[in-house]
Amino acid sequence: MREERPVIALDLPSKKAIEAFLAHFPSDESLYVKVGMEIFYQEGPSIVSWLISEGHDVFLDLKLHDIPNTVYSAMKGIAKLGVSLTNVHAAGGKEMMEMAYKGLQEGTPKGQSVPKLIAVTQLTSTSDEQVKQEQLISVGLNESVRHYAVLTQASGLDGVVCSAHEAKDIKQHTSDDFVCLTPGIRLASNDVGDQKRVMTPSKARENGSTFIVVGRPITKAENPYTAYLNIKNEWNGENH
Numbered sequence: 001m002r003e004e005r006p007v008i009a010l011d012l013p014s015k016k017a018i019e020a021f022l023a024h025f026p027s028d029e030s031l032y033v034k035v036g037m038e039i040f041y042q043e044g045p046s047i048v049s050w051l052i053s054e055g056h057d058v059f060l061d062l063k064l065h066d067i068p069n070t071v072y073s074a075m076k077g078i079a080k081l082g083v084s085l086t087n088v089h090a091a092g093g094k095e096m097m098e099m100a101y102k103g104l105q106e107g108t109p110k111g112q113s114v115p116k117l118i119a120v121t122q123l124t125s126t127s128d129e130q131v132k133q134e135q136l137i138s139v140g141l142n143e144s145v146r147h148y149a150v151l152t153q154a155s156g157l158d159g160v161v162c163s164a165h166e167a168k169d170i171k172q173h174t175s176d177d178f179v180c181l182t183p184g185i186r187l188a189s190n191d192v193g194d195q196k197r198v199m200t201p202s203k204a205r206e207n208g209s210t211f212i213v214v215g216r217p218i219t220k221a222e223n224p225y226t227a228y229l230n231i232k233n234e235w236n237g238e239n240h
């Protein structure tokens, strides 16, 4: 089911910076936030428990990619943190993804729900040219993304990270309820930055994204709450 709240990427250097950022939002507003490498490697798991205790849902984006046994053990630990969603790289392979899922299931404390698990196909900062020339995947980006999505589903995971450009094709080759979490979201007026495959919130909705992830257009905005609402309204088709 489509998540109505854009997931805010908390790509900030410290808990203090996150506190200052969240002060722009009404204190009773429950957000869906993403904890990624930048903040996790500074603050550790306590940043996750703090955000959850503040009433937010957390996507823990650590993009695990290692041998199956290491990913299995890491996921057993992640399962204890109470996050709603987490991820691995599909390039780690089917056995790694299956072990990641097993780790999450075994590590989740009784009575809690198992976090959703998704796999990164091709990063939204990657172009077709890079896929062909740097990764030597001659079939190109679209086919590589589709292949990873089908492999991810066959590994028992809930969905993938992809760009909104590929979401429609992925749903056709997997199923309607297969999660397509799409970063690289920009309003027509926003800077693209290092992203290559970008799309507006309304187009992402049309293409079947389940979640959109938005960082700098909100975190670097003069008024983050207004920027968040603009994106949220467009994502929910409420712009008139």
Ligand SMILES: O=C(O)c1cc(=O)[nH]c(=O)n1[C@@H]1O[C@H](COP(=O)(O)O)[C@@H](O)[C@H]1O
Pocket: 009, 011, 036, 061, 063, 087, 120, 122, 123, 124, 125, 161, 162, 183, 184, 185, 193, 195, 213, 214, 215, 216, 217
């Ligand atoms: O897994 C992710 O969240 C992710 C995958 C991907 O392919 N592309 C991508 O941009 N992301 C993350 O999504 C966020 C996008 O941030 P902005 O480009 O600032 O909106 C960053 O935190 C990235 O780490």
